[in-house]
Amino acid sequence: MVLTGLNMARVTALNPFMADGTKSHSQAENSVRPAVGFVWGTAIDELEAEWRDLEENAANPLPFTGFDFLWHWRAVFTTGKDAARPFAVTVRDNGRLVAVLPLMVTRVGPLNVCEWMGEPLTEYGDALVRRGYANPEWLEFAVKRLKACPDVDVFFLRKVRADTAIAPALDKLMSQAGPQRQAPWIDLSADMGIADVHKRLSSNLRKELRRKRKKLDAEGSTDFCIARAGPHAAAITERTIAHKQEWLRQRGTTSRAFADPRSVTFLNRLAADERRGQNLVVSELTIDGEPAASEIGFCSLDRYYAYIGAYNPEMAALGAGLVQMENTIGWCICEGMNAYDLFAPADAYKLRWTDNCVAVNDYAAARTIAGRLCNLWLARIRPLAKAVVMAMPPAIQQRLTRVLARG
Incomplete structure (x- = not known):
C-alpha cells in the first residue's frame, strides 16, 4: 500500500488497546507462582x-x-x-x-x-x-x-x-x-498537525526547515510517499540500506547490524512480505523522481519507531533528510500516532526536535x-x-x- 499527497491533519479514532476498562491484577491476586x-x-x-x-x-x-x-x-x-x-x-x-x-x-x-x-x-x-x-x-x-x-x-x-x-x-x-x-522521542499526543510540532521547535530549526524546503523546490518537483510492506516498500528499503552503507563507508565506520550481512537479507525479506511485514513502514522523498532521502520505520500500537534513515550521497548538500523526517512526523500525526521514537543515543540532531528522553x-x-x-x-x-x-x-x-x- 502506498500513500501520497498526505493531508497532515490528525485522524482521531478509538484506540481499542487503550482505556478498555481492563483492571490490573494486584500482587495479592498474582501471588501464586506462574x-x-x-x-x-x-x-x-x-x-x-x-x-x-x-x-x-x-x-x-x-x-x-x-x-x-x-x-x-x-x-x-x-x-x-x-x-x-x-x-x-x-x-x-x-x-x-x-x-x-x-x-x-x-x-x-x-x-x-x-x-x-x-x-x-x-x-x-x-x-x-x-x-x-x-x-x-x-x-x-x-x-x-x-x-x-x-x-x-x-x-x-x-x-x-x-x-x-x-x-x-x-x-x-x-x-x-x-x-x-x-533515547529521545517526540510527543505527538496533543498535536493536530505538523504546525503544532513546529511551535515547539527552536526558531533556528524552523528557519532551517523553511530554507531546506525552498532549496528542494528550486531543485525540482518534490514528492513524498509512504509505503507498507510490499514491492514498493522493498525497493525503498533496498535504496535506504545502500545509502546508509555508503554513508558509513564514507565515514570509515560500521554498525553492529551492518557488520553482519544477514541483516540486509532480513530487512529486504521483511519489507517485501505483504502478509508478515505489516508493522514496517517506509517513507521516501524524491526530486524529479530521483530518491533524495528515505526512512525505514515500524508502527506498533500508537508509536512510530524511526529505525534507519538515509539520504542519497549525490544530494547530500540539499539537506533532504530533514524535510523527509518532517514529512514522516506529519504522516504519524495524520495516522493518530502519539509518539515518534528516535532510539538511543541522544544525538544532537535528535535533540533539536525534542527534549523528551527515556x-x-x-x-x-x-x-x-x-x-x-x-x-x-x-x-x-x-x-x-x-x-x-x-x-x-x-x-x-x-x-x-x-x-x-x-x-
Whole structure:
C-alpha cells in the first residue's frame, strides 16, 4: 500500500488497546507462582496463535517482540555457520499465555551467550506482557528460571528502556553493563498537525526547515510517499540500506547490524512480505523522481519507531533528510500516532526536535567462571575500549570499530 499527497491533519479514532476498562491484577491476586516454560527452535512456531493474541492484548508491544519480525529473523539467522539457537521463555496463568521473553543463544568464541532474539537488529528489548499482568514478581520469577539455564555462560540483554515491563526484574537480578544512554522521542499526543510540532521547535530549526524546503523546490518537483510492506516498500528499503552503507563507508565506520550481512537479507525479506511485514513502514522523498532521502520505520500500537534513515550521497548538500523526517512526523500525526521514537543515543540532531528522553540500559549476568570474564568485558572493558577508539584518527577507527561491533 502506498500513500501520497498526505493531508497532515490528525485522524482521531478509538484506540481499542487503550482505556478498555481492563483492571490490573494486584500482587495479592498474582501471588501464586506462574508456570514458566522454555520453547526452543522450530517449536516456537507452535506458539504463533497464542503469541499473536498476546501481541493484540499487550500493554505496550514493541515491533521487535512481534511474531512476524522474529519469524523472518529466525528464517535468516538460525541457519549456517553462525546460526543462533532461538528460544522463548513462556509465562502462563492457568494455561493462558501472559508473557513471553524472546531470546537466543549464540556462540561467541568458547562461550554461549544469551541475548534478545532479533539481535543485532533489535533496537529495544523487552518481554511481551499481556495487559493487566505486569507483575514484577512474576517476571522476576521468569528471569530467575532463565538464569538457571544450563546452556548459557553469560546473559547480555541490550537496549532495555527504563519504562519497559522487564526493566524492574533486570535491575534487581542482573547488573548494568556499560553506560546508560538516553533515547529521545517526540510527543505527538496533543498535536493536530505538523504546525503544532513546529511551535515547539527552536526558531533556528524552523528557519532551517523553511530554507531546506525552498532549496528542494528550486531543485525540482518534490514528492513524498509512504509505503507498507510490499514491492514498493522493498525497493525503498533496498535504496535506504545502500545509502546508509555508503554513508558509513564514507565515514570509515560500521554498525553492529551492518557488520553482519544477514541483516540486509532480513530487512529486504521483511519489507517485501505483504502478509508478515505489516508493522514496517517506509517513507521516501524524491526530486524529479530521483530518491533524495528515505526512512525505514515500524508502527506498533500508537508509536512510530524511526529505525534507519538515509539520504542519497549525490544530494547530500540539499539537506533532504530533514524535510523527509518532517514529512514522516506529519504522516504519524495524520495516522493518530502519539509518539515518534528516535532510539538511543541522544544525538544532537535528535535533540533539536525534542527534549523528551527515556533511559536505556544494557544488562549482563554470568552463570559460569568463563561467563564472569565475559561479563567483565561487557560491563567495563568494552565501553572503555570503545571510548578510546572513538578518540582515534578515522583510519584507525575504521579497523577497530568492526571488532567492537562484533563484541
